[in-house]
Amino acid sequence: MNKNLTNSQLDRQNILNNEIALTEIRKSASIKGVIFEQELTFTKEMVADFFEVDIRTIERYISKNSDELNSNGYQLLKGKRLKLFLVELKKFFGSDINVGTKTTVLAVLNFKCFLNIGMLLVESDNSRVLRKMILDIVIDTINQKTGGATKYINQRDRSFLGAFLQEENYRREFTDVLRDYVDMDKFKYARYTDKIYQSIFKEKAKEYRAILNLKSKDRVRDTFYSEILDLVASYECGLAELLKTESEKLNRKLNNWEVDKIFKNFEELPHWKPLITSGRNKIYT
Known part of the structure; x- marks a missing residue:
């Protein structure tokens, strides 16, 4: 496996498709997000804040890698689902969140897609730390399953x-x-x-x-x-x-x-x- 996940969609997908690895990554990372439809969910703004980049950088990656990210949990909320999500979003942030009442469509990412962005992003120190942690956890998980290094x-x-x-x-x-x-x-x-x-x-x-x-x-x-x-x-x-x-x-x-x-x-x-x-x-x- 390529140690630089930014270069290989196959390596990224092999990790993202492995439920055991995802569970261990989520436990170790302790990343907080909005619980929506029983999934950890993030807005583009939340993703940009976590990786300490401009939201336009996140939008550029989403546009460039749309097929990959769509298959891993990127979606647009509207109608009733959007209203339900906004309720949970306000619960999560309390009075610190300001979402326009005229919002009709909102892009969100689940935890799998959040990791996918982290595997792609090269402009962020936080993404590099996350990628190293992901690879360390995957290797540890395999070592546990195979009985040692x-x-x-x-x-x-x-x-x-x-x-x-x-x-x-x-x-x-x-x-x-x-x-x-x-x-x-x-x-x-x-x-x-x-x-x-x-x-x-x-x-x-x-x-x-x-x-x-x-x-x-x-x-x-x-x-x-x-x-x-x-x-x-x-x-x-x-x-x-x-x-x-x-x-x-x-x-x-x-x-x-x-x-x-x-x-x-x-x-x-x-x-x-x-x-x-x-x-x-x-x-x-």
């Missing part, structure tokens, strides 16, 4: 951090789809995780653990190089979409036979062959 040689790979976060996000999407669209008991999570590993390595997770002499508390995916994590993430992302689409087409949950058929057709797609060959060579050498 650089436990396996793969974790010294400079691409590992970004790939790990990305795979965590796709893993969550995959398990959510199994939960919502596949009619099997909890065994389905282990079964189809195993099938992914078998497809890539020709080894089940249990056999792979034995090859690497992993202890019971060690997670298989913590041993993967970034290229392998990307490959596993591609499997999880692609399968999740196919399972969801087929279930919605049939208007019911899928049974194990249907899931197995989809999986077989998916893994036989020719574009996987060079990626799988490269992955096997990487992990067994």
